[in-house]
Amino acid sequence: MKNPIIQLKGLTKNYGRQIAVDNLNLEVYEGEIFGLLGPNGAGKTTSILMMLGLTEPTRGTATVCGYNATRDAIKVKKKVGYMPDSVGFYDHMTALENLVYIGRLNGLSGTEVKEKAVRVLDLVGLTAAEDKKTSTFSRGMKQRLGLADVLIKDPDLIILDEPTLGIDPAGVKDFLSLIRQLSREQNLTVLLSSHHLHHVQQVCDRVGIFVEGRLLAEGNLETLSKQLFGKNGYTTVINLEQALPEPWPHQPVLAAWDFIDDITSYGHTVEVTGSQNITPALVRFFVENNYDIINVNQRNYGLDDIYQKYFESGTGKDNYKKTA
Numbered sequence: 662m663k664n665p666i667i668q669l670k671g672l673t674k675n676y677g678r679q680i681a682v683d684n685l686n687l688e689v690y691e692g693e694i695f696g697l698l699g700p701n702g703a704g705k706t707t708s709i710l711m712m713l714g715l716t717e718p719t720r721g722t723a724t725v726c727g728y729n730a731t732r733d734a735i736k737v738k739k740k741v742g743y744m745p746d747s748v749g750f751y752d753h754m755t756a757l758e759n760l761v762y763i764g765r766l767n768g769l770s771g772t773e774v775k776e777k778a779v780r781v782l783d784l785v786g787l788t789a790a791e792d793k794k795t796s797t798f799s800r801g802m803k804q805r806l807g808l809a810d811v812l813i814k815d816p817d818l819i820i821l822d823e824p825t826l827g828i829d830p831a832g833v834k835d836f837l838s839l840i841r842q843l844s845r846e847q848n849l850t851v852l853l854s855s856h857h858l859h860h861v862q863q864v865c866d867r868v869g870i871f872v873e874g875r876l877l878a879e880g881n882l883e884t885l886s887k888q889l890f891g892k893n894g895y896t897t898v899i900n901l902e903q904a905l906p907e908p909w910p911h912q913p914v915l916a917a918w919d920f921i922d923d924i925t926s927y928g929h930t931v932e933v934t935g936s937q938n939i940t941p942a943l944v945r946f947f948v949e950n951n952y953d954i955i956n957v958n959q960r961n962y963g964l965d966d967i968y969q970k971y972f973e974s975g976t977g978k979d980n981y982k983k984t985a
């Protein structure tokens with residue numbers, strides 16, 4: 662049975678008449694990387710602050726690492742490493758000095774703190790820069806040091822708010838692979854908020870789409886496609902040399918296959934939609950039945966399509982209602 666590290670039940674936050682977070686229900690499991698994806702102002706930071714006990718929910722509960730985040734905020738703080746979107750350091754101190762300082766604030770003793778700081782700097786790939794002042798650090802290096810700050814206390818969960826903001830593309834790729842590696846090696850649960858779908862897509866096991874305070878859909882890519890497009894994720898379009906007869910005798914044969922949900926044939930074209938990628942099997946079928954294939958195209962719905970559907974018209978809610 663999966664062990665939930667974050668459990669949000671009906672979590673709601675109003676600022677006056679504005680609803681920043683609206684009845685959020687979500688579970689994030691041990692060892693998982695979960696991406697909270699949404700545009701600016703969607704309510705991602707407010708949700709995170711409630712999970713950390715830094716702001717009180719208007720309604721609902723956030724249970725984090727087994728503790729109620731509002732009532733037991735200090736216990737939650739001990740288990741969770743939080744990296745805000747902008748991390749500050751003491752510029753006149755080196756990376757190692759900054760980290761030792763944070764380690765002490767987290768209760769590590771004089772002897773163990775330095776040894777641990779050196780180890781954590783190695784984990785995040787900053788050993789070569791450990792004696793450099795952080796005033797000389799690039800944004801990407803600062804994010805790595807920010808990650809070291811949260812790792813030094815051996816958290817069960819790390820929460821990263823817009824961690825890739827302002828890093829160049831190569832730096833983003835490196836930073837995200839580092840997160841994935843750490844999560845896999847240390848069974849670390851990660852909650853990552855971002856408005857960059859490509860970043861989220863690269864690293865997350867599951868994604869929640871968050872718009873105007875509401876979680877519109879969540880799951881892995883395949884589940885999201887199903888929820889958002891109302892159909893399964895894989896469509897294969899095959900164009901043939903010969904026109905198909907009406908009715909097409911092979912239609913019922915294909916319809917009996919597992920994983921196929923829909924077949925459309927018209928003129929020289931067959932479109933097959935299913936829950937798995939069956940393009941190779943379809944190609945074999947057509948060749949074995951003496952059809953001449955002109956071309957084959959695969960259409961699978963990715964986060965790009967999902968993001969466009971939810972964000973292109975400005976409000977995801979309207980789009981959602983149309984298809985729900």
Ligand SMILES: Nc1ncnc2c1ncn2[C@@H]1O[C@H](COP(=O)(O)OP(=O)(O)OP(=O)(O)O)[C@@H](O)[C@H]1O
Nearest residue numbers: 676680681699700701702703704705706707708856
């Ligand atoms: N302290 C506050 N007082 C009043 N309104 C607030 C406060 N904090 C956030 N809000 C409002 O709540 C909504 C959600 O904001 P939030 O910062 O949680 O969104 P976000 O998804 O993290 O966006 P961003 O990526 O821009 O940080 C916004 O409309 C914001 O203006």
